[in-house]
Amino acid sequence: MDKTKKIWEKAKKTASSKEQMKSTLTKAGDKLKRLAANSNELQELKSKLEILMRMFQSHLAGEYRAFPFSTILLIVFALIYFITPIDLIPDFIPALGFTDDASVVFLIIKKLNRDIQKFHLWEEEQWEQAD
Template identity: 40%
Template sequence: MISQILRSVFFKSAAGKAGRYAKSSGKLFELVKETVSKLQKVGFKENFSEFQTNVQLLIRMIRAYASGEYRNLPWKSLLSIVAVLIYFVSPIDLIPDFLPFIGITDDVALVVWLIKTFADDVKKFGEWEKQEKTINIG
């Protein structure tokens, strides 16, 4: 399924927009806002809690990058994360979101792929985030 998504006109469109978004903090913050809104609208059940946790992690990564707090994110990783989030917020994609339950499966597959593909960058961000919380608490 992932190869179909990555080759789809919908993902290619999202990937094409990713560079413009990545160069603009304003666009990144707007994307974060849209992603949070979509997460709330979909109202995931407990069997999607890992997906929701992963998307929230991606949101924090983009927010930290856009604010300038965290810039240790390779350009390719940033573009991929942004493209996946653009795809996620789009109601029309490979499997349209208006289809009950099944409409979100392509989004879930794409986020799982992203987290696995860029596991090192995700891990580094998680470590940075923990360190920041420790510094801010201490």
């Protein structure tokens, strides 16, 4: 629990600074690129993180502002948890290393389901307008 509490405090601090949010997004993107895509579980984790990162990027760019602060805070928490090197199960252990990261990300995805659906609708509108 100590790790979770520390990350929560860091997420609150990060969510109040645009520069820290950009840095977190960059670090999460870098780690996401390093994920081995050789298992369905890692593919699903990667997919869920990509959704959170698109939501976060759109918010930072000022393109999509419909998220309440609590949603941004949960996204920041998920990304910080993902990039934090100290895990219950170290990331370098094959097949199990990302289990705790995945658990946290999937829990947050479930909690943000309504915001994610709204965001997807908004993305579709943007793609249609671009055509």
